[in-house]
Amino acid sequence: xxxxxxxxxxxxxxxxxxxxxxxxxxxxxxxxxxxxxxxxxxxxxxxxxxxxxxxxxxxxxxxxxxxxxxxxxxxxxxxxxxxxxxxxxxxxxxxxxxxxxxxxxxxxxxxxxxxxxxxxxxxxxxxxxxxxxxxxxxxxxxxxxxxxxxxxxxxxxxxxxxxxxxxxxxxxxxxxxxxxxxxxxxxxxxxxxxxxxxxxxxxxxxxxxxxxxxxxxxxxxxxxxxxxxxxxxxxxxxxxxxxxxxxxxxxxxxxxxxxxxxxxxxxxxxxxxxxxxxxxxxxxxxxxxxxxxxxxxxxxxxxxxxxxxxxxxxxxxxxxxxxxxxxxxxxxxxxxxxxxxxxxxxxxxxxxxxxxxxxxxxxxxxxxxxxxxxxxxxxxxxxxxxxxxxxxxxxxxxxxxxxxxxxxxxxxxxxxxxxxxxxxxxxxxxxxxxxxxxxxxxxxxxxxxxxxxxxxxxxxxxxxxxxxxxxx
Numbered sequence: 348x349x350x351x352x353x354x355x356x357x358x359x360x361x362x363x364x365x366x367x368x369x370x371x372x373x374x375x376x377x378x379x380x381x382x383x384x385x386x387x388x389x390x391x392x393x394x395x396x397x398x399x400x401x402x403x404x405x406x407x408x409x410x411x412x413x414x415x416x417x418x419x420x421x422x423x424x425x426x427x428x429x430x431x432x433x434x435x436x437x438x439x440x441x442x443x444x445x446x447x448x449x450x451x452x453x454x455x456x457x458x459x460x461x462x463x464x465x466x467x468x469x470x471x472x473x474x475x476x477x478x479x480x481x482x483x484x485x486x487x488x489x490x491x492x493x494x495x496x497x498x499x500x501x502x503x504x505x506x507x508x509x510x511x512x513x514x515x516x517x518x519x520x521x522x523x524x525x526x527x528x529x530x531x532x533x534x535x536x537x538x539x540x541x542x543x544x545x546x547x548x549x550x551x552x553x554x555x556x557x558x559x560x561x562x563x564x565x566x567x568x569x570x571x572x573x574x575x576x577x578x579x580x581x582x583x584x585x586x587x588x589x590x591x592x593x594x595x596x597x598x599x600x601x602x603x604x605x606x607x608x609x610x611x612x613x614x615x616x617x618x619x620x621x622x623x624x625x626x627x628x629x630x631x632x633x634x635x636x637x638x639x640x641x642x643x644x645x646x647x648x649x650x651x652x653x654x655x656x657x658x659x660x661x662x663x664x665x666x667x668x669x670x671x672x673x674x675x676x677x678x679x680x681x682x683x684x685x686x687x688x689x690x691x692x693x694x695x696x697x698x699x700x701x702x703x704x705x706x707x708x709x710x711x712x713x714x715x716x717x718x719x720x721x722x723x724x725x726x727x728x729x730x731x732x733x734x735x736x737x738x739x740x741x742x743x744x745x746x747x748x749x750x751x752x753x754x755x756x757x758x759x760x761x762x763x764x765x766x767x768x769x770x771x772x773x774x775x776x777x778x779x780x781x782x783x784x785x786x787x788x789x790x791x792x793x794x795x796x797x798x799x800x801x802x803x804x805x806x807x808x809x810x811x812x813x814x815x816x817x818x819x
Contacts, residue, residue, distance in 0.1 A: 362385050363525060365386060366506075366526050368490065370472065371527040372390065373388075373476035373477060377483070379676050381414070386487070387486075387521075390488075390490050391492065391493045392491070393490050395470055398590075399630070402467070403464060404662075404663075404666040405464050406666065406669075408460075408465055413748075421467070423467065423475070423587065425466040425586065431571040432571075436576045436618030438619060439618060440572075443567070446717050448661070449718035451464065461748070468585040493508065497524065499644055499645040503521055504520075506524060521646075522646065524646060525675065526650065526653045530637065540639055547633050548658065549600065551632050554626050556592070557588065558591065559589050568584075576618070577616075580613075593609070639654045651668035655706075656707075660711075661706065661715045671695075678695060679692065686753070705726055730803050730804075732746060732798055749778040750802055751800070753776060754773050754774070754776070754805060755776055755777075757779075757790040759791050
C-alpha cells in the first residue's frame, strides 16, 4: 500500500482529492478510481480498528457486489437474521421477543435483490475498501496527513496539508474536493458551514469483546440483541471468532468505561457467571444527530458524517455515508469526463438531503431501532430499478447487473428510439430483456427505459440536467 507519498509535483492539479478514509471517503475514492478518474485520498490515520457500525444494508451490499468485493466483505462478517431479539439474558434467548429493525430477511431479500444485508464490522469493511483502492492505478493514498486549510477558487480548490510525523506543510490543488473527514470535519469548519446538532439524548460506551456467546445462543443468530439483566445492554456480532460490540446503559446515565465493570455486566447479561470474557478497546458514543446547513461550497462537497450525523439507532449512518458517496462519485466522474454539465452536481444534495432528514428523525426516536421492512427498505434502495433474475448462457444475472457507468437503455424490442445514438453526453448502451421483465420494469414502452449508473430511471429529476441528445 502507498502510505506517505508526500511529494506532489509542482503545478499538478488533481481532478479530485478526498479527505478521510472512513466508508464515505473510501467509497467515493474507489468509485472515482474505477471510472478512471485520478484521485488522491488524504487521511490523518489508517482506518479504525474499532468495529463501530456492524451492518451493511441491502443497497450497500449491492454496490460491493457490483465491484466484486462481496465475498471478501462477507468473510469478515456474520451470517444472521436481521431482527432484534429482546431477552432478559442471552441464555434465555429461546423465550425472547423478536422485533423488526427495518432490514429484510433472507427470504425478503431474495425477492428484492441478488444479495442481502450482512453483519459486517466497519473496520473489516474499511480494510477491504482500502486494499481495493490501493490497487487502482489512478488512485493514490496518503495516510498521516491533516488538512489545515481549504480555499475554494473559481477554477478549483487549494488544500493545505500537514504531515503528522514531520510537521511538514504543503499545498495541494484540485478541481474538486470531497470532505469525508467525519462529524467534526476540519474541512466543513474551514468553509464556515454550520452543522447544528440535536441535544445529546444519552451517552454510551461500547467495548470490543471476545466471549463464547454463539455457543450460548445456538440457533438464535440475530443482528442485534437487547438484554435487560442487570441493566439494559446491547450486543452486536462484529466478525468471526466470537467478536462482539457490547454496550450498557447505566441508570445513572454515565457510560460504562471500566473494563472490569464491563466484564461483570456481560456475564450477568449472558446469564453465565463464569463466562470467559476478554475486553478490548472501549469507545464512547453520543446519541447526537446533526445536519450540515449545506452539502456544498463551490468545488467542495461534504459526504458521510461531515454532512449528516445520526445516533446509532437504526444502523443507518454508515450505509447513508456509502450511498451518498456513491451518488456524488458517479456524478463527479460524468462531469470530469465531459459527459454532463457541472450543474449535474447540484443534484447530489437535492437527492441525498431528504434521506438524511428521514434517517436523522428515525435515529432521534427512542424507538428508532424498531421499524418495519416495508417502511425502511424503500429508503435504502432509493428508487433503483427492481431486481429480476435473467437467464443467460453463463447463468442467471440480475437486472442490476445490466447497468453500466454511462446510461443503460433496457428494451424488449428493436425500434428506432432504442437504436438512436446520442450526439452528446454519456454513452448509452442498450440491453435487451424479455417481454415479461420489460413490462415489470416499465421498459416495454417505445425507446425502452433509460437507467443511470446508480440504477435509478433517468426520468428521475436529474434527467432535466442531462444533454438532450443523451436521452432522445
